[in-house]
Amino acid sequence: MSTTADLPTQGTSTAPRAQRPIAARPARVRRRGQSSRTATALSHGVLVLASLIAVLPVLYIFFISLGPDKMDYLHPGQILGKATLANFGKVLGQTDFLTWFLNSILVAGGTCIVGVLIAASTGYAVSRMRFPGLRPLMWSLLVTQMFPIAVLIVPMYYIMANLGLLDSYGGLILVYASTVVPYCAWLLKGYFDTIPVEIDEAGRVDGLSPFGAFWRLILPLARPGLAVAAFYTFLTAWAEVPFASTFLLSSGKYTLAVGLTTFVSQYESQWNLMAATSVLIALPASAFFYLVQKHLVTGLTAGAAKS
């Protein structure tokens, strides 16, 4: 009974968004270059609805985090009357949150720097130089994307153990780098392709080595692309759960995402505290995102469009 009811509702909630832009267009045919008032209103309507849907779960988790009682999520209506920031105080003051936060910053920041540098130099190499092994390299970058990462964890664990990298930030940074670099290299290759080769050549004529041209001329020009890659690596490392929970052994080394999971067993899943922690984890990530989002469209376009 329920199964027949849910499908149509899902269909109606998603279908109009896909069709409207097409349906809204005919109104524009009449007046060239200007959209009619109905079309504009329709566009606004759809965009407002879509924005609401996009923001809703985030607002909802924030709302739940305001409820002081651990069962409040079951009857959210009651939270309004007794909303409080007590959960945040509890998480910040009485748990290892701040340690985990610093660890996360360290790991995500490290991944960001290592990953982007490696990806940029590879991206530059495959963008500018034709060398034997170029195509296999591009292919292996693509194939690495296809690895079901969950399946790689066991062998990776053995390698990390043999290298003495278990329970260390360096090991985790290396693992994250191996998952983010292929995509970033691809992305940056596309971005470098859009920078005219004449710039490199001019640099070479003025006596720069290929490294020099890359470092002094191309990297500064590729800042939007680098910002996107940095953003992608940072967020991936910030929010990654399976690797971190496998490779980090002592609680002093935990990142936030792992800390959150221990939190559940330790405190018998107090959903209010979980929600508060989630909000605190999401805040820096979103802040970082909006810092680089100015470059996002240009960077990503160049990357995706021309790779």
Added chain:
Amino acid sequence: MTVAVQGTAGQGGRDRGSRPGPVQRLKLSYSKYWYAYAMAAPVVIVLGLLVAYPLGRGIYLTLTDATSLNVGHTVGVNHIPDTFKFVGLHNYQDVLFGPGSYDRFWSHFGWTVMWTALCVVLHYSLGLGLAMLLNQKLRGRTFYRMMLIVPWAVPTFVTVFSWRLMLADGGLVNSVLGSLHLGQPGWLSDPLAQKAAAILVNTWCGVPFMMVSLLGGLQSIPAELYEAAEMDGATAWQRFRHVTLPGLRSVSSTVVLLGIIWTFNQFVIIFLLFGQNAPDVQILVTWAYRLGFGQQPRDYAQSATYGIILLSILIVFTAFYQRWLKRNDQAAI
């Protein structure tokens, strides 16, 4: 490539005496390669160590009967050696054609394919629709774009966790459905509703990436093309069909390929939304993880076999996709 370069160099050398001779050119190209290899080396080392080696070990494990009971491990100071045997291709045969292979592999395979197809179609069509709306001259479109990117900006596990609360029995979604006098499916327990919920959440998470990429693609289509089409009396649909879609081709072919690969291997959403106790909604990746980690004894060999099969499916698919693109004159790499 090199041959062609040297050929032209020889010709040029005859015309203009100032060009470097073949020996020097070879030296130059050597230094060129040297830089290229030096710059690609970090990636090759990292990927070789952490991806190629595990892959090799994974392939080896698929040819054995390794489980957590017979794999060597260290207890205190004692090292217990491996005792698993080499069994050849038995694991592959068992997974693909063995007894109960339909329930173990093929049913999950069917659902994984359906999941990938539905999700990518939804990602792409919704992403394109929103991108086209944002590409108009519209008041507040920067604001809309910022709002619509939110699902991408917030870590996945946070939002999946939020969806879990919203989709729970008596959660927000069912309360709203109830107040509208509609059915209230058990999103997290009923098999069919679980699948709908998984697709819904993944669509919500994946649309922003498509939207931003396609928005960038739309902005790179010259406005003159639309003007010309309008002069020729093309309808909105014709403009969409013959200007917009071809203009987006290169972006589309890349993001669709990435979308398919990512969705096929999407682990976090299903894992966190349903945990291990929802066998019907597990796609192949989460199922393989369950074999390797979520049960006792852990079946490393079978888990690795699934991993290799998954990888092969994706590689074969990508090869065909590239070929198809090439036939239509658009390369993804």
